[in-house]
Amino acid sequence: MAQRSEAWEKRFIYATFDEIKAGLTTDIYFVRTRRILEKYGLLDAEVHMEVTASRLPEDYRWGVFAGLREVLKLLEGKRVTVRALPEGTLFKAQDYYGYKIPVLTVEGPYGEFVELETPLLGFLASASGIATKAARVKKAAGDKLVLSFGARRQHPALAPFVEFYAYIGGADAVSAVLGAEALGIKPTGTMPHSLLIIFRAFKGDHSLGWKAFDEVIEKDVARVALADTFFDETEEVVLAAKTLGEKLWGVRLDTPGSRRGNFEDIIREVRWRLDTLGYKHVKIVVSGGIDEYRIPSLARAGADAFGVGAAISTAPPIDFAMDITAVKREGRWVPISKRGKLPGKKQVYRCDKCMVDVVVLEGSEPPVCPKCGAQMEPLLETFIEDGRPTKRVESPQEVRARVLEQLSRLEEI
Structure with missing residues (x-):
C-alpha cells in the first residue's frame, strides 16, 4: 500500500x-x-x-x-x-x-x-x-425570489462553485461570501438563531437582536427578521413588525420540521396577521427543506421568497x-x-x-x-x-x- x-x-x-x-x-x-x-x-x-x-x-x-x-x-x-x-x-x-x-x-x-x-x-x-436543480426550483418559484443557502451542505472548498452555478441556474441571490465575490454580486442573508439566543441570554430580550441588526448593518441590506426562535411564529412576526416598523422588509420562518405542523397554515396565519395590522409590505421568507416540489403550495399560502439549501447544493449530478x-x-x-x-x-x-x-x-x-x-x-x-x-x-x-x-x-x- x-x-x-x-x-x-x-x-x-x-x-x-x-x-x-x-x-x-x-x-x-x-x-x-x-x-x-x-x-x-x-x-x-x-x-x-x-x-x-x-x-x-x-x-x-x-x-x-x-x-x-x-x-x-x-x-x-x-x-x-x-x-x-x-x-x-x-x-x-x-x-x-x-x-x-x-x-x-x-x-x-x-x-x-x-x-x-x-x-x-x-x-x-x-x-x-447544480444549475439544473436551481433552474427547476426557479421555474417552480416563478417571479418569487430564490435564495441559495446551501454552502453549509457541501465541502467548503466547493462553496464558490456551488453558488456560482446555483446563480447561473436561476437563483436570485447567494449567501456564501466567496461565492458572491466570484459572481460579482453582494451576498444575501438574514441572521442566525444564535444571534437572537445570545441577546435573550445576555440582554434579556431577543427582540434587541433585531434592533442591533438594524443599528449595525449597512442600510442597503434588507431588514429580514428571523421570527421563530422562542414564541409562536405569528407572535414573533408581529413583535418583529412592531419593533422595526417600516424598516422591516421581511420575516424568515425556519421552523424545525418537528415543531412545524402544517407549514402552509402557519404562513397563511402570518400573512393574515401582518395584513390585519397594516404590515402588508412585509415579505415572508421561508427556508428549511425547500425544493421545487414544496414551493408551489408554499407560494399559494403566501410565501414571497424561498431559501433553498441542500436541494441545490447536493443536487444529483448529470451522468x-x-x-x-x-x-x-x-x-x-x-x-x-x-x-x-x-x-x-x-x-x-x-x-x-x-x-x-x-x-x-x-x-x-x-x-x-x-x-x-x-x-x-x-x-x-x-x-x-x-x-x-x-x-x-x-x-x-x-x-x-x-x-x-x-x-x-x-x-x-
Missing part, C-alpha cells in the same frame, strides 16, 4: 487548481494508458471525443448545460479544439429521434488531455447538476460520458466508436420555436424542424481552435439570462 505524504497531514482534503490542471485527480487507468501509448508512439494519435448525457436524474425532462467555464480553463494551453453548447443551454439526453445529444467535443492529440477526462466530466456533472467517435488517419477523419455509441463527428441543430433538437453527421445538410418545418440552427460552437480561444467566456449574468429566457418558454418543470 502506498504511504500517505506528510503534506496531507497539514492541509484540508481538496485538490488545488494546479493539481487538477496537472491531471492528479484523474482515474489511475488514464495514467497507465499514457505510459502504454508513450511506449508505442501513440500519444500524438488524433482523436475526436464527444460528451453525452447517459441519462438525466429521475423525473427530469431536461438539464442545464453548465461547467463549460471550468472545462475551458482545464484545457487552456492544450493543442485541442473544443466545441460545445453555449453555457446555460437547456438540453435533453436525446434528440427528437432518440439519438444521444453531444453537449461538448474535444479534438486533438490524445496525449494532450488523456488524464483530463476525469476532471472534465466532474466539472460538467457537478455544475450541470455524462466521454467517448472517442472518430480518429484521424492519413490526414482524414475516420468514424469509429465502441458498441452502443454512434461513430462520427456530429452537429446538433435546434428549432428555437419548438425547442426541438436533431443530431446529424458533421457536413450534412442542415435539417428542418420535424414539428413545424422551420430551418434549424446549429448549437455546437467552437470555443478553442487548435489551442487558441475563439470565444470569450460569458459573464454569469449573461448565462443566467439565457437560462431564464429558456425557462420562460417551458410550460412546466
Whole structure:
C-alpha cells in the first residue's frame, strides 16, 4: 500500500487548481494508458471525443448545460479544439429521434488531455447538476425570489462553485461570501438563531437582536427578521413588525420540521396577521427543506421568497460520458466508436420555436424542424481552435439570462 505524504497531514482534503490542471485527480487507468501509448508512439494519435448525457436524474425532462467555464480553463494551453453548447443551454439526453445529444467535443492529440477526462466530466456533472436543480426550483418559484443557502451542505472548498452555478441556474441571490465575490454580486442573508439566543441570554430580550441588526448593518441590506426562535411564529412576526416598523422588509420562518405542523397554515396565519395590522409590505421568507416540489403550495399560502439549501447544493449530478467517435488517419477523419455509441463527428441543430433538437453527421445538410418545418440552427460552437480561444467566456449574468429566457418558454418543470 502506498504511504500517505506528510503534506496531507497539514492541509484540508481538496485538490488545488494546479493539481487538477496537472491531471492528479484523474482515474489511475488514464495514467497507465499514457505510459502504454508513450511506449508505442501513440500519444500524438488524433482523436475526436464527444460528451453525452447517459441519462438525466429521475423525473427530469431536461438539464442545464453548465461547467463549460471550468472545462475551458482545464484545457487552456492544450493543442485541442473544443466545441460545445453555449453555457446555460437547456438540453435533453436525446434528440427528437432518440439519438444521444453531444453537449461538448474535444479534438486533438490524445496525449494532450488523456488524464483530463476525469476532471472534465466532474466539472460538467457537478455544475450541470447544480444549475439544473436551481433552474427547476426557479421555474417552480416563478417571479418569487430564490435564495441559495446551501454552502453549509457541501465541502467548503466547493462553496464558490456551488453558488456560482446555483446563480447561473436561476437563483436570485447567494449567501456564501466567496461565492458572491466570484459572481460579482453582494451576498444575501438574514441572521442566525444564535444571534437572537445570545441577546435573550445576555440582554434579556431577543427582540434587541433585531434592533442591533438594524443599528449595525449597512442600510442597503434588507431588514429580514428571523421570527421563530422562542414564541409562536405569528407572535414573533408581529413583535418583529412592531419593533422595526417600516424598516422591516421581511420575516424568515425556519421552523424545525418537528415543531412545524402544517407549514402552509402557519404562513397563511402570518400573512393574515401582518395584513390585519397594516404590515402588508412585509415579505415572508421561508427556508428549511425547500425544493421545487414544496414551493408551489408554499407560494399559494403566501410565501414571497424561498431559501433553498441542500436541494441545490447536493443536487444529483448529470451522468455524462466521454467517448472517442472518430480518429484521424492519413490526414482524414475516420468514424469509429465502441458498441452502443454512434461513430462520427456530429452537429446538433435546434428549432428555437419548438425547442426541438436533431443530431446529424458533421457536413450534412442542415435539417428542418420535424414539428413545424422551420430551418434549424446549429448549437455546437467552437470555443478553442487548435489551442487558441475563439470565444470569450460569458459573464454569469449573461448565462443566467439565457437560462431564464429558456425557462420562460417551458410550460412546466
